[in-house]
Amino acid sequence: MMKKYSITIAGNMGVGKSTLTQLLAAELNWSPFLEAVDDNPFLEKFFQDMNRWSFHSQVFFLSRRFRIHREIAQHPGSVIQDRSVYEDADIFVRNLYRLGKMSDQEYQLYRDLYDEFVQILPKPDLVVYLKASIPTLIARVQRRGRHYERYISPLYLQQLNELYNAWIEDFTLSPILTIDTDRLDFVRSSTDFSSIRGKILAELNIEPVYL
Numbered sequence: 001m002m003k004k005y006s007i008t009i010a011g012n013m014g015v016g017k018s019t020l021t022q023l024l025a026a027e028l029n030w031s032p033f034l035e036a037v038d039d040n041p042f043l044e045k046f047f048q049d050m051n052r053w054s055f056h057s058q059v060f061f062l063s064r065r066f067r068i069h070r071e072i073a074q075h076p077g078s079v080i081q082d083r084s085v086y087e088d089a090d091i092f093v094r095n096l097y098r099l100g101k102m103s104d105q106e107y108q109l110y111r112d113l114y115d116e117f118v119q120i121l122p123k124p125d126l127v128v129y130l131k132a133s134i135p136t137l138i139a140r141v142q143r144r145g146r147h148y149e150r151y152i153s154p155l156y157l158q159q160l161n162e163l164y165n166a167w168i169e170d171f172t173l174s175p176i177l178t179i180d181t182d183r184l185d186f187v188r189s190s191t192d193f194s195s196i197r198g199k200i201l202a203e204l205n206i207e208p209v210y211l
Helices: 018-027 043-048 050-074 084-097 105-117 134-144 146-150 155-170 190-203
Strands: 005-013 030-035 077-082 126-131 176-180
Touching: 005 018, 018 030, 018 077, 018 126, 018 176, 018 190, 030 050, 043 050, 043 126, 050 084, 050 105, 050 190, 084 105, 084 155, 126 190, 134 155, 176 190
Parallel strands: 005 077, 005 126, 030 077, 126 176
Antiparallel strands: none
16 A cells, blocks of 8 residues: 655745645645645634634634544545644644633633644644745735735734744744745745745655656
8 A cells, every 4th residue: 555645835824835735735636735724714803803703714724624634534535625624723723822812711722622632633744834025925915915914913813923934943843844934935836835845856756757
């Protein structure tokens, strides 16, 4: 039997996680597990009033993320996941709490739920961290045109970027491949996409000829 692989594409909003997940899944014939953004009934409210809706939105993401991780564990083939539960807790929720958008009680309840969930989740074989500067992220967020994202400020993206860079330095649960995407266009450039694909396969010790 061929080895089953599980990789996670991590990174800030607008960096291209979902797009790369789908491109790699199609190229490698692996199964994509995409982030449940459009299903979140609190998301637009969250961007309009973070103080009121932060906890609701993040608990929704936690429940969906746990479901996806469970499906990944039960899936018979190799998978690619768009963002992980680790990012939710250690970057997005931590940032909201740091900014005073979650109360002490809300943050502690979220962490209690997260700590219970994460103990039973299988770890990915590789985390691919896509990084980008704030101007690049803003341009990409605007290009995809999600209406609720018009409320996102550059400061909010910068705060997330800082937490991402700190998080990736301390993350030890899985190997990490960091890719700077500022000068890459893996959607329009087959050369850029092939470069990323090659780096991922090399990290996993997979020979492309066997795919």
